[in-house]
């Protein structure tokens with residue numbers, strides 16, 4: 762497994778099969794061909810709320826990543842967006858629009874970026890096996906259980922549960938070219 766990290770020192774885990782590459786997705790010199798060498802699938806859990814206020818940082822990266830995936834033969838791609846990011850051609854439900862305009866206002870740029878990524882994948886990358894996870898994350902706390910794919914509900918999960926879900930979902934054939942949310946099983 763290979764991880765690209767802007768700040769590798771933040772990574773608390775080490776594993777003999779984990780290779781950490783220091784780098785930024787905004788670096789034009791980032792060697793995507795080298796990063797994708799021998800890679801079957803890519804998971805992107807990227808966010809820079811401040812930079813995304815002025816620029817579609819993630820979209821610019823995904824527009825470089827997708828051609829590199831085609832070159833290397835990497836088929837699978839999971840992109841983590843948010844529950845407040847609207848899928849192409851659909852408006853968010855009114856309560857979610859209100860949340861986005863009020864308490865989540867400072868994340869609006871991030872959601873616009875996520876929405877541009879989804880439009881790009883929808884319109885220009887249908888040849889790849891991508892999937893978008895519209896996550897709801899509330900804390901960095903311990904696991905609250907197993908998240909499952911859900912079209913109709915998004916639980917407020919923890920970072921660790923979303924990360925585990927992303928890794929599972931990457932190899933779920935049923936999730937290909939979907940942009941569903943994730944929810945804990947009832948009763949949790």
Ligand SMILES: NC(=O)c1ccc[n+]([C@@H]2O[C@H](COP(=O)([O-])OP(=O)(O)OC[C@H]3O[C@@H](n4cnc5c(N)ncnc54)[C@H](OP(=O)(O)O)[C@@H]3O)[C@@H](O)[C@H]2O)c1
Pocket residue numbers: 765766767768771784785786787806807808809810841842843844871872875895896897898899
């Ligand atoms: N947090 C939430 O409450 C929440 C809820 C629902 C959905 N989401 C979605 O989840 C996704 C990730 O958001 P997040 O809140 O997890 O973001 P985050 O915690 O702010 O950062 C995610 C990661 O992106 C890395 N990163 C940022 N800019 C980078 C760059 N230029 N090059 C390489 N790595 C870079 C960060 O590295 P550094 O540590 O170096 O900054 C960090 O490891 C977004 O699409 C967001 O909409 C988040």
